[in-house]
Amino acid sequence: MNGETAFSPVLAAATARRVLTQLRHDPRTIAMMVAVPTVMMTLLRYVLSNRLVLDRIGPVYIGVFPFVIMFMVAAITTQRERAGGTLERLMAMPLGKLDLLAGYGAAFGLMACLQVAVVLVVSLAGLGVTLPGSAAPLAVVAVLDAVLGMACGLFASAFARTEFQAVQFMPAFVLPQALLCGLVVPRDQMTPVLRWLSDVLPLSYAVDAMQRITTSAVWTRAISADVAVIVGFTAAALVGGAFTLRRRTP
Amino acid sequence: MGVSEPAPGAGAVICGRGLVVRRGGHVVLDDLTFDITAGTVTGLLGPSGCGKTTLMRVLVGVQEITGGTVTVLGFPAGHPRLRARLGYATQNPAVYTDLTLDENLSYFGTILGLRGRRLAEASAGTIDRLDLGGLGKRLVGTFSGGQLARVGLAVALLGRPDLLILDEPTVGLDPVLRRDLWSLFHRLADDGCSLLVSSHVMDEAARCDHLLFMREGRFLAEAAPDEILRRTGAPDLEAAFLSLAAPAAMTGPDEPDALADQGVRR
Numbered sequence: 001m002n003g004e005t006a007f008s009p010v011l012a013a014a015t016a017r018r019v020l021t022q023l024r025h026d027p028r029t030i031a032m033m034v035a036v037p038t039v040m041m042t043l044l045r046y047v048l049s050n051r052l053v054l055d056r057i058g059p060v061y062i063g064v065f066p067f068v069i070m071f072m073v074a075a076i077t078t079q080r081e082r083a084g085g086t087l088e089r090l091m092a093m094p095l096g097k098l099d100l101l102a103g104y105g106a107a108f109g110l111m112a113c114l115q116v117a118v119v120l121v122v123s124l125a126g127l128g129v130t131l132p133g134s135a136a137p138l139a140v141v142a143v144l145d146a147v148l149g150m151a152c153g154l155f156a157s158a159f160a161r162t163e164f165q166a167v168q169f170m171p172a173f174v175l176p177q178a179l180l181c182g183l184v185v186p187r188d189q190m191t192p193v194l195r196w197l198s199d200v201l202p203l204s205y206a207v208d209a210m211q212r213i214t215t216s217a218v219w220t221r222a223i224s225a226d227v228a229v230i231v232g233f234t235a236a237a238l239v240g241g242a243f244t245l246r247r248r249t250p
Numbered sequence: 251m252g253v254s255e256p257a258p259g260a261g262a263v264i265c266g267r268g269l270v271v272r273r274g275g276h277v278v279l280d281d282l283t284f285d286i287t288a289g290t291v292t293g294l295l296g297p298s299g300c301g302k303t304t305l306m307r308v309l310v311g312v313q314e315i316t317g318g319t320v321t322v323l324g325f326p327a328g329h330p331r332l333r334a335r336l337g338y339a340t341q342n343p344a345v346y347t348d349l350t351l352d353e354n355l356s357y358f359g360t361i362l363g364l365r366g367r368r369l370a371e372a373s374a375g376t377i378d379r380l381d382l383g384g385l386g387k388r389l390v391g392t393f394s395g396g397q398l399a400r401v402g403l404a405v406a407l408l409g410r411p412d413l414l415i416l417d418e419p420t421v422g423l424d425p426v427l428r429r430d431l432w433s434l435f436h437r438l439a440d441d442g443c444s445l446l447v448s449s450h451v452m453d454e455a456a457r458c459d460h461l462l463f464m465r466e467g468r469f470l471a472e473a474a475p476d477e478i479l480r481r482t483g484a485p486d487l488e489a490a491f492l493s494l495a496a497p498a499a500m501t502g503p504d505e506p507d508a509l510a511d512q513g514v515r516r
Contacts, residue, residue: 006330014360022348025389085344089405092310094333095361248314248328250273 007098015095015103019077020110033073033111037065037119045127058129059138060183060210066115066146067206068178072170074108074153079166082157091247100245101238104154105147112146133217141213141223144230145206151237152202158244177203182211202233263288263413263444264309268318271304278304280467281318286446286460291439293458294448295491301467302448303340306415309446310338323412334362337411341418343402347391351382351401354390355408362409376404379434396427403431407438414438414445420454432457452488463491470494 023030044061048054081087090100120139123129131138156173160166178184180198187198187208198204209226216223262285271279278301286292294302307313308320311328320327323335345354355373364372377383380400385393390401403419416435420428432454435445439459447458455461456475463470463478471478471494475487484490 011361014357018346018349018353018357021353022346025348084347085340085342086346088307088312088340089338089344089358090361091312092333092336092338093358093361094330094363248312250314 006096007102008096011095011099012102012106015100016106016110019104019107023107023111029073030111033069034115034118036069037062037115038122040065041119041123041127041129045129051128054128055130056211056214057183058123058127059131059214060207062116062119062123062138063142063145063206063210064178064181064183064203065119066112066142067149067203068170068174069115070108070112070146070149071153071156071174072167073111074104074150075157075160075166075169076153076163078104078154078157079160079163083163087245097242097245097247101154101241105150105238108150109143109147112143112150116142116146131214133213137213137219137223138210141206141209141227141230144227144234145203148202148206148230148234148237151234151241154241155237155244158241174203177201180204181207183207202230205229205233261288262286263323264446265321266318267320269305269308269315269320270317271301271308271313272316273304278467279308282467282469283318284462284469284472286444288444289439289442290459291435291445291447291457292460292462293455294446294462294464295452295455296450296464296470298450300464302450302464303417305464306338306417306446306448309415310336334409335412337406337409337414337416339402339406339414339416339419341421343390343398345390345398345401345405348389350387350389351377351393351404352386354401355404358405359408364409372408372410376407379407380404381430396423399423400427410443412443414443414447416445416447418448418450420449421451428454452486452491455487455491461487463494465495 041058041061044058045054048057078087081090116139120135120142124131124135152173153169156169157166160169180190180194180201181187181203182198187195187204190198205226209223209230212220212223212226264284264286266282266284269279269282270277282305294305296302304313308315309322309327311332315327322329322332325332346357349357352373355376356369359369359372373386377386380403382397382400382404385397390398393401399419399422403416406414406416414435420431423431435447435457439445447454449455458475460472460474461478462472470491471481473481478487478490482490482493484493
């Protein structure tokens, strides 16, 4: 593939700036991206009403909400580029596929940081969630979860012909993972088939990492292993995204 | 129709040789051989669905080719070196409606390699050429249909391309704007740019220097308007197209017709 490995930081930055400018013109979307996880955490706090359970479950949700929201935002935004013809225009212009993916990654990664920062501050300072150690591991893993959600959304959008289908990928892709990731039933209590399914889904590792963080005051090797799996899934989804993003179509 | 008559001294900017595109078992472009001369406005005319858009997508490098070769500005179609030298506009404006005009031009200009003052000058120049002055700070989503079509063209013109591929740029626009755009196309050609402009409206054919009449993935004629009129003996280009298309029409009675839009029946 001629020139497809070329990467231009300038064009990636221009793409990130363009995506962020589009968001800036749409304050309601920004408000929802930032507020929804925080509102959900607040609801969770009062639904549980038990401090000990909240300390155990709350942080896990801090990792899951950004994953879900970023999946959806990325899937729909990319689908809009395809449907609106701008993707074809970009593919006819001197923009590399990596420039486009990296631009999206940087823009949505930045939004993920903002989202996680707000939900963390509100959870720890306002809702009384307590952690055994510092909040830094939680923040790192939550941002990585959000970036994973974005990468999966970019990849999934290639299989959506319409925006309506892209929206439906969210429940189709996310709900089975939410059931199998250990939030509803602990993973070690699942039947072998379910356990195996749970093992090959990325959200399981996000939840595992979060659960380990709530029980350990320090960063452990097991957390590193989970993080490695999350990063691996993210890279695989981005590579898959680059493959499905075709310059020439049949 | 494979005979082409390149003007002496002027090279061909596009050379197609035996171009075939098959999609889902259906032949969309059927063994096309053609040359497009530098510095001219070439019209690609034919009914909707005859393969015009597919041919244009081949030239800009976003369509897979089944067979044959296409050379654009000396490179195989789709070569990375061509991407900054081609301007492409589709009927769909293909711009970001949730960005302002300035923001759209700045993003696409950056991709074309324009920076700083050169970017500002190119943006201002294109806004001026397409009469979009005063709209720079407005969201493109709030533009009228005619303004939106001109934004799509503005992006295509931004990098001062050597070759412009315009897919039905004037369809659905008002007569004044259509006249203005055609005079802009000829001014661009006078400045050395080569243009390939598609349309399914036959009254636009007379405004072109050279014509490619297309039907069902094949060329019916490839010549200057006068030459086509002389050859067919038809009173106008619409009648010329019909007389050239007549044999094909017998085999495909259900094909959408170029003239249906104008309420003309055979």
